[in-house]
Amino acid sequence: MSRPASAKALARSQGTERSLTFVTGLLALLAGSAVLVLGAGWFGTYRARRPVLDPAVTEWLAAREPVVLRVVAIVAGLALLVFGLWWCFRSLRPEAKPDLRLDRTEGRALTVTAGALSAAVQADTEAVDGVTKAKVRSVGDPGEPALRLQVWLREGTDLRRVWRDLDAEVLARARTALGVETLPVAVRIELGASPRRRVR
Known part of the structure; x- marks a missing residue:
């Protein structure tokens, strides 16, 4: 299969x-x-x-x-x-960023642009406590949405809590907004390093 x-x-x-x-x-x-x-x-x-x-x-x-x-x-x-x-x-060849067609019914078609979806998920991700920056890219087919998510965390952030918040809040909201039960997501997390101190 x-x-x-x-x-x-x-x-x-x-x-x-x-x-x-x-x-x-x-x-x-x-x-x-x-x-x-x-x-x-x-x-x-x-x-x-x-x-x-x-x-x-x-x-x-x-x-x-x-x-x-x-x-x-x-x-x-x-x-x-x-x-x-x-x-x-x-x-x-650059990777395609397809718009997501949620409804193809003639007269009331509904399409979410790739940029709008990425911006919305990025804003929700950066609102999670401990996240300093996020980068989101929509991939997949117009009928099968998927996301690639890269997250940068602040030093000392609880990784498990951030992951739980991402799944329970950010991704759940995205699934609800798109009207899908499953939303494949690839997540890459970058841990922040402590700033270097100059020795005098």
Whole structure:
């Protein structure tokens, strides 16, 4: 069973980008290590002086089907280029902040803009005792609202109390205002550090 779009939006932590970057980096590291080992002469000084792509291999490839192999190489290179460009634009694409359509009935449609929802939840969050600053972003689909909430706390604030207030007051009010029973929320809490004192 697939996750709803709102849950996927909350979990957009570039996991796929990290996995692809890790695999690409690992392959590049292995290829570079192999070339370094060959160049250092670990497989013999004679082999270190020869090209990386052994002439015996190129002769074997030329004896087979040179035209087919070249076409395959060109197609594979173009496919990798297109895939790389697509992945680059996908990673750089800004995350959408959709407006939430609460009622689609013709004549009495009700839409809450992403900015209005974020501003309202941010104001309620910053009103909680111990919170110095809050940043709210609406994510998900227009029909499935979700929030990403980042909260900065004052030094010495009771974390459990703040969490209880956020759930019982801020998020409960947001659920009531949107008319939904569940509202997926990803919360990131930053704890305040004590100010540095200069020693005289």
